[in-house]
Amino acid sequence: MGLFWVFAEMMILIFIRQGIAFVEEKKERYLGLTIFLSVIFILLFLVSFQGERFFSGYLDFTRKINLYFYQYALWNLFCTLWVVLEGSIMFYSLHAYRILEKSMRPGRIPSEPSGIMNPWTRYGVPLLVVWAIAFFLFYEYRVFSILNHFGLEKTNLKNIYLFYIKICGMFWFLIEGAVAVIGLKTYHLLKKRSP
């Protein structure tokens, strides 16, 4: 199910990028983005099903706590990816909405030249991607370091990971709420135009 959600969000992200390019009459097909996301998905698929075998060369899985560390870290990676993908979709949805709003209410938004991303999307997406991945790596690094220094119990390790999921959960709700509001506003904007 985790893989399906990642797949669905990757598809939505590609569609929305292609959609914006089409509306703005750009020639881009986002082949690079499609290949990049496909590679990420294949790697994720391999790690999900063959990861334990691969990482057993780096982590001693005969120590049960290391195996738990790996399994929780993998799930947290999924959670981080959902934040990154959903967040990117949110920023691009915002951009699509602003294109529409600019076209339908020309006076309301200071006009940006067509084809230029608004600053929220232009800086928001890379900032989100870098911040989320850096936070994930930092969290895992610190947990691994604590694990080696203090010898955590499974319950303590699990609690630390559950807390991480809750941090991601807060972002999922905020992001989905924002996309829902963008959807609502887009609908009302289009409804005024329809006969």
Add this chain to the structure above:
Amino acid sequence: MESIDLILLRIGSGFSRDIYFLLTKIQGILWSIANTVLVFYFLKITGLIRTYNHAKQIRYRYYFLLVSAILSLFLLFTENGTVFFALEAAIYGIQYTILLYTLILERKELMCYFKDIVSVKE
């Protein structure tokens, strides 16, 4: 770094499964509401475009969305994490399938409609 480690250690000993489950329930219900609204308005936008193109209105996707919204109510009454996750997987599975299906099926109509608006006004 030591202060961060201390915070993590405190979380490890103090963030209980009960707190986690309570927060998960609250978040799960909020996500479901947000996601249901999101899919609903996406279908409404697609419906507007179908009206514009004199095509048949969407019906079954709304039924599936309704099923997922009804399932969301059961999140309130779940007693353990496994049932909660299974229920959430079903709810989001349905909602993402609706989104993806609509995007794949009606992508061209959606894009052409938006392009019409943008190019006419420009």
